[in-house]
Amino acid sequence: MITITACMIVKNEENVLGRCLDSLKNLVDEIVIVDTGSTDRTKEIAKQYTDKIYDFTWIHDFAAARNFSFSKATMDYIYVADADEEIDEENQEKFRNLKEAMIPEVELVQMYYTNQLEYGTTYNYDKEYRPKLYKRLREFTWQDPIHETVTLDPVIYDSDIEIIHRPAMSHAKRDFNNFYVVLDKGERLSPKLVHMFAKELFIAGDEEDFIKAGAYFEEWQRDTTITPEECAYIQCVLAKCARIQGNLELLMKVALKNIASKASAEVCYELGEHYLELGEYEEALIWYYNAAYETECQLNIHYGGDYPLKRLADCYRALGNVEQTSAYEELAEKWSL
Template sequence: MITITACMIVKNEEEVLKRCLDSLKNLVDEIVIVDTGSTDLTKEIAKTYTDKVYDFTWVHDFAAARNYSFSKATMDYIYVADADEEIDTENQEKFRMLKEAMLPEIEIVQMYYTNQLQYGTTYNYDKEYRPKLYRRLREFMWQDPIHETVALDPVIYDSDIEIIHRPTMSHAKRDFNNFYVILNKGERLSPKLTHMFAKELFIAGEDDDFIKAGEYFDEWQKDTTRTSEECSYIQCVLAKYARLQGNLELLMKVALKNIASKASSEVCYELGEHYFELEDYEEALIWYYNAAYETECQLNIHYGGDYPLMKLADCYRELGNVEQTRAYEELAKNWSLSVNSRDTF
């Protein structure tokens, strides 16, 4: 049977840490907790479960903190946990069975991450696979009898274990602040982080978040070295930023670029919002319809689903069409109910 170290990074998690560790303590062989500056009872709670509690000076870098926690692990595999997670009784048993039956060639185990839409920040689905268990030391093996090469792709196993995400608040503001720390150092966000920043804005951002972030995105649109995918994400953010600022010239500029390449639901939705605010409901209908049926969402699946469907209902209500209003309200309701049952892999 394999041995497992649970590695965690924490800060001010006194409300949820005990719940998490109680669900883990009988599943793992070692617990490593790295504290990045708690001012509450987090460390005291942690020390009742393990003597491997370490301080790490926060440098606005989650990867650095994670790497430090991994450096303290000594078991065969590392399980990555967050304080606002828990494993219920049924899935604890599945975890034990996995631990007993784990094949030695498996390097990464994915588990379902569930309950994500509550206080979501970058989540479009309520349940999705995430890598959670990693072999601590990787063995490199040669493969192929001729023209041999070293196997680089990890062996991944998709388990049926479900990890319940139960946060007590949204972490969006914290994440936005970390993005600004990176940007204010003059560093360029990677394509992945550009995507995540834009995605988090559309899923958890408020109007003032878009207004603050929009100034950065406005500069990025001038960078000709950006990939087409990055440009699409930037255009989505700028469309909302421009509408909120009442900047019609910028709105039309980014919308036309977006539509000329690969139109996004988010951009069409913002055009619908613009015309709805002008009380031009006939024109708004066109763009909300395009958001719902003719385009694909880039950042938040709701912009291609219940959001524009409800706005279509609002437009028809303003136009006095009761039948269409009720039809789109029903479509929006059904879409919203169905999305919670979808899985993504």
């Protein structure tokens, strides 16, 4: 049977940490907890489950903290847990079965991450696979009898284990602040992080968040090295930011560039919002329809689904079209992820 270290990074998690560790304590062989500056009872609670508790000075870098936690693990595999997760009894049994049946060739196990939309910040689906269990020491092997090469792709197993995500609050403001710390150092975000930043804004950001982030996104749009995907994400954010601030020139400039390449549902939706605010319902209908039926979402799946469908109903209601209002209300109600 394999052995497992559970590695966690925590800060002020007294409300949820015990719940998480209760569900893990009989599944893993070692628990490593890295504290990044708790001022509550987090470490006191952690001591009830493990003596392997380490302090790590927070440098606004989750990867650095994760790497430090991995360096303290000693078992065959590492299970990565967050304090706001738990594993129910049914999935604990599945976890034990996996542990007994695991073959050494498997280097990474994916598990279902569920309940993602509760206080969700970057999720478009309530259940999806995530890598959760990692082989601690990876063995490299050569393959191919001629022009031999080292195998780099990990051996992945998709399990049926479900991890329940049960946050106590939204972490969006914390995440935005971490983005700003990195950006204010003059560091360039990777394409992946540009996507995550834009996605989190559209899923969990408020108007104040968009306005603050807008300055960074305006600067990025002038970067000639950005990828087409980054460009689309930036245009979505700037379209909403411009509409919020009443900057018609920027809205049209961004929207026209977006539509000329590959129109995004989010941009079409913001054009619909602009015309709705003006009371130009027939113009708004065009753009909401395009958001719902003619384009694809870049960041938040709702912008191509129930959001524009509800707005189509609002526009037809304002125009006195009872039949179409009822039809789109029904479509919006039936829409699901």
